[in-house]
Amino acid sequence: MRLQKRGSTALAVGAVALAAAVTTGVPPAQAAPDRCDVSVPYTSGTEGYSAFRIPAVVETRSGDLLAFAEGRSDGLGDAGNIDTVVKRSADGGCTWSPLRVVQDSGPNTSGNPAPVVTASGRVVLLTTYNGGSATETQILRGQVPPQDGRRVFVQYSDDDGRTWSTPREITAAAKRPDWRWYATGPGHATRLTHGPHRGRLLVPANHSVAPPAGSSDLGSEAKYYGGHDLYSDDNGRTWHIGYVDDVPDGQVNVNETTATELPDGRVYFNTRDQNGAAPGNRADAYSLDGGRTLRRPFQPQPALAGPVVEGSVLQTRGPKAPLLFAGPADPSRRAAMTLRTSHDGGATWRSALTLSPLPAAYSDLVQIDARTVGLLYETGTTGANETITFRRVDLRDLS
Numbered sequence: 001m002r003l004q005k006r007g008s009t010a011l012a013v014g015a016v017a018l019a020a021a022v023t024t025g026v027p028p029a030q031a032a033p034d035r036c037d038v039s040v041p042y043t044s045g046t047e048g049y050s051a052f053r054i055p056a057v058v059e060t061r062s063g064d065l066l067a068f069a070e071g072r073s074d075g076l077g078d079a080g081n082i083d084t085v086v087k088r089s090a091d092g093g094c095t096w097s098p099l100r101v102v103q104d105s106g107p108n109t110s111g112n113p114a115p116v117v118t119a120s121g122r123v124v125l126l127t128t129y130n131g132g133s134a135t136e137t138q139i140l141r142g143q144v145p146p147q148d149g150r151r152v153f154v155q156y157s158d159d160d161g162r163t164w165s166t167p168r169e170i171t172a173a174a175k176r177p178d179w180r181w182y183a184t185g186p187g188h189a190t191r192l193t194h195g196p197h198r199g200r201l202l203v204p205a206n207h208s209v210a211p212p213a214g215s216s217d218l219g220s221e222a223k224y225y226g227g228h229d230l231y232s233d234d235n236g237r238t239w240h241i242g243y244v245d246d247v248p249d250g251q252v253n254v255n256e257t258t259a260t261e262l263p264d265g266r267v268y269f270n271t272r273d274q275n276g277a278a279p280g281n282r283a284d285a286y287s288l289d290g291g292r293t294l295r296r297p298f299q300p301q302p303a304l305a306g307p308v309v310e311g312s313v314l315q316t317r318g319p320k321a322p323l324l325f326a327g328p329a330d331p332s333r334r335a336a337m338t339l340r341t342s343h344d345g346g347a348t349w350r351s352a353l354t355l356s357p358l359p360a361a362y363s364d365l366v367q368i369d370a371r372t373v374g375l376l377y378e379t380g381t382t383g384a385n386e387t388i389t390f391r392r393v394d395l396r397d398l399s
Contacts, residue, residue, distance in 0.1 A: 036094040041067045041087045042388035047099045051076045054186045055376040055388045056113045057366045061121030065089040066161045068113035079135045082109040084127050088161050093374050093390045102164050108132040114185035114203050123157040124236040126184040126203050139181050140208050150182035173239045174230050181208035187258045187312050187364040194265035197290030203230040204257040225274045227254030229291045242291040252276045252283045252298050256310040267291050268346050270313045281308045303349040305331050314365035326363045334361045334384045352398040359384035371395050
């Protein structure tokens, strides 16, 4: 049964910190030393939804934080009645506004939010749709009519996420005709700030291709996953497909990808390897032309140990600022959310801070100010999808 949707009130900082301490294992005494370390924007079974998943977070031009998620009405499953929702924080992630529905396609699925902020301050949001009864397996096997398959939409907000434009479909520009599965993000997109492509909006995405004609690979569709990105040079009005990496070699099966711009202007991509034969479960790649092509296909990155799950990357700002990766570090299950750092553009990595040993899954990183980053991530005491929690981290704790 679907719960009645209603807005929530912003929680007091102390109450948020206490609830988050239970969820994340942070003792209450450490939860709010000055302002707050931890808050809980989304809790499953509240605000009209049985579950919340797939976090994405950006900072607006005014300094507010927008925390996006999928509001799932029918449980934790990836199919069914799923809306894109958002909450806003004006105090660096300590308290959050009532929930606002950004896209509701009735009984269908609208999710995988990939937000990005333009230079003018407009928040551009890409999402992906499919018919509510269509499962990922059916889509991978080509068993779903086009109108119920994966379709891509864009919308925007000019008031820091308070109101949103009507979603506009861009599937024809964003998805090749022979692609079956499709997903924007998950996680925030990137606006480039260096070089000839300054201002470009770059959205990592993934897709699947059909097995070769006459193939008997039905049931092994995962090895036909691939990755690509979308880019816009006019603040989201028109979109183009950039690089494509979907060679089904069985070594690296590119799936959910995240991206960030390095200080030298290269774009660094890090991806979930969907059960490929490569060592570890992560792979990475670089683009020298703003995401249009890759310098070489994705290569295994065994230094980022962890389970098969989405991860997030962020190049922080400032002198000698590190590149960050967030993801569960337990190689056998989705648990132990850990921040790792690189000072050589992703060539090597070191573990810097384990936030909690508890179950954890998807995440997204945002820089709040010169010394603070925030991590929006799925976690809970007995399962990884009980809450979407926001954790503030001092960059000095990562050195």
